[in-house]
Amino acid sequence: MNIxxxxxxxxxxxxxxxxxIALVFVSQQDFQMAFFFVFLGIFFDFFDGFFARLFKVTGELGLQLDSLADMVTSGVVPGYVMYYLLLNGQHEITSWNYFPFVGFVITMGSCYRLAFFNIDTRQSESFIGLPTPANSLFMLSLxxxxENSDSFFIFELLTNQWVLVLITAFSAYILNAEIPLFSLKIKKFTLKDNLLQVSFITLALLLVLFFKYAGVPLVIISYVLLSVLNNKFSLDGKAKS
Structure with missing residues (x-):
């Protein structure tokens, strides 16, 4: 038996x-534990492909399992979080009781991205559109x-239903936008081939260290901006067609 x-x-x-598990904690509005288990799930998501390549056992089953698992951890969970944010938000847009379900637009956008990713041959070395794990971390951090910010402005901003609807719409868009983003998956074990990835990870650690939870959305925004710069100036040393 080949283990x-x-x-x-x-x-x-x-x-x-x-x-x-994260879904259970979101239902209890324990967002800290939900964030922890989503982060842990993304950690596993990062290494399943790593070990598949290492053991040379990549296959169609693994590809499909990966997307189905991501659909829960990085699709349903962030949509559920946005549902609660809209439910508890200020400056009520409408008295319609079902309005917070708009948050699941994120889930639908994630589903479309994951399905398209499986058939898009352009995304073998990098991503096009924001990966669902990055989007999930962004939503879980909100x-x-x-809860942890002392800023009245931040509180008012992130509890405003209009702002939350805009974040929801932008999330569904950026997940499926035709914007090339560099991959964090390490395929070659040399610093030269992973300089951009290592630089970003260092920046991400510093942002989280100094800004704590507020650093998470800054990390995601930095990821998109670095990717745009990479596309324009070839920061990873690869020629851009």
């Missing part, structure tokens, strides 16, 4: 398991920023 071939899929299922 190695089951390792990547097992890691993928751990991602799914973490997403399910309630934590609200």
């Amino acid at each position: 190695k071939k089951h390792v990547p899929n097992t890691i993928t299922l751990l991602n799914l398991f973490c997403g399910c 309630p934590l920023v609200i």
Whole structure:
């Protein structure tokens, strides 16, 4: 029995398991624990492909499992978080009780992205549009920023339903936008081939260290901006056609 071939899929299922646990914590409005399990799920998501390549056991089953697991951890969970943010938001847009369900537009945008990713041959080395894990971390960080911020402006901004609707719409857009974004997955074990990734990870750690939860959305924004600069100036040293 070849145990190695089951390792990547097992890691993928751990991602799914973490997403399910995160959903329970979101339902209890314990966003800190939800963030932790989404982060843990994304950690597993990062390494399932790594071990699949390492053990040379990549296949169609793993690809499909990966997207299905991501659909929960990075699709349903952030939509559910936005539902609660809209439910508890200020400056009520409408008295319609079902309005907060608009938050699940994020889930639909994530689903479309994950399905398209599986058939898009252009995304083998990098991404086009914001990856669902990055979008999920952004959404999960919002309630934590609200809970931990001493700024009245930040509180008013992130509890305003109009702002939350704009964030929801932009999320669905950026997930599927035709914007090339560099991949964080390490395929070659040399600093030269991963200079951009290492630089970004260093920046991300500094932002989180200094700004804590507020650093998470800054990390995602930095990721998009660095990718745009990379596309224009070839920061990773690769020629751009």
